[in-house]
Amino acid sequence: MGVRLLCRTVLVAVLFLCTTSAFAHHVMGGATPSTLVEGLLSGIAHPVIGPDHLAFLLAIGIAVGIGGLNLALPALFVIASAIGVMLHVNGINLPGAEIVVACSVLLAGFLIARGRALSVWLWAVLFVVAGLFHGYAFGESIVGAETSPLHAYLVGLIFVQSTLSVGTALFARWRGLGSSELMPRLAGAAIVGVGLTALIGQLIPGA
Numbered sequence: 001m002g003v004r005l006l007c008r009t010v011l012v013a014v015l016f017l018c019t020t021s022a023f024a025h026h027v028m029g030g031a032t033p034s035t036l037v038e039g040l041l042s043g044i045a046h047p048v049i050g051p052d053h054l055a056f057l058l059a060i061g062i063a064v065g066i067g068g069l070n071l072a073l074p075a076l077f078v079i080a081s082a083i084g085v086m087l088h089v090n091g092i093n094l095p096g097a098e099i100v101v102a103c104s105v106l107l108a109g110f111l112i113a114r115g116r117a118l119s120v121w122l123w124a125v126l127f128v129v130a131g132l133f134h135g136y137a138f139g140e141s142i143v144g145a146e147t148s149p150l151h152a153y154l155v156g157l158i159f160v161q162s163t164l165s166v167g168t169a170l171f172a173r174w175r176g177l178g179s180s181e182l183m184p185r186l187a188g189a190a191i192v193g194v195g196l197t198a199l200i201g202q203l204i205p206g207a
Contacts, residue, residue, distance in 0.1 A: 032141070032143070042153055047138070052102055052195065052198040053138075055109070056191075076124055077134075077165070080132045088143060097133045105194055105198060109192035115184075
């Protein structure tokens with residue numbers, strides 16, 4: 001019964017994430033945040049409304065939790081994403097950012113779904129590279145903002161990403177999950193589904 005319930009839950013999550021229309025990178029109805037509060041709310045909401053970004057944050061937490069990795073490891077992604085935002089804001093181009101974001105979700109999901117422990121260095125490199133491109137994508141919604149909403153946006157972004165990734169890792173540890181167990185492997189498969197949907201959406205607009 002527990003396994004069947006888990007499978008249904010994962011399926012519902014995949015369908016929700018794959019069919020939502022929240023791939024847009026603007027939280028404030030397409031407008032650039034103009035106040036400190038708008039910047040903060042935009043930064044908090046942005047990683048949650050984007051299925052690809054949310055899936056990667058969950059992947060970070062799962063990988064850290066089931067691998068017994070240092071809980072400070074998600075900070076690599078969070079810091080790199082803040083740098084990515086600033087690259088975009090300052091007009092430094094990272095070509096193909098959305099495709100790289102989708103591929104990072106696919107790769108992270110696959111590595112979790114295969115059910116084998118991986119080197120901390122492999123995860124660290126993936127988190128840093130992915131963080132730059134995820135952050136660059138985040139930056140689209142804050143380009144042109146004044147200093148105050150920009151700084152608030154970064155604070156919100158750092159807070160929500162740290163909370164989701166570390167919280168997921170702690171949950172996985174609390175449940176005593178290992179890399180070869182069914183629950184994290186199913187979660188990895190769900191993350192692959194989100195990444196594949198995002199990639200198809202980028203390669204075939206309107207698909």
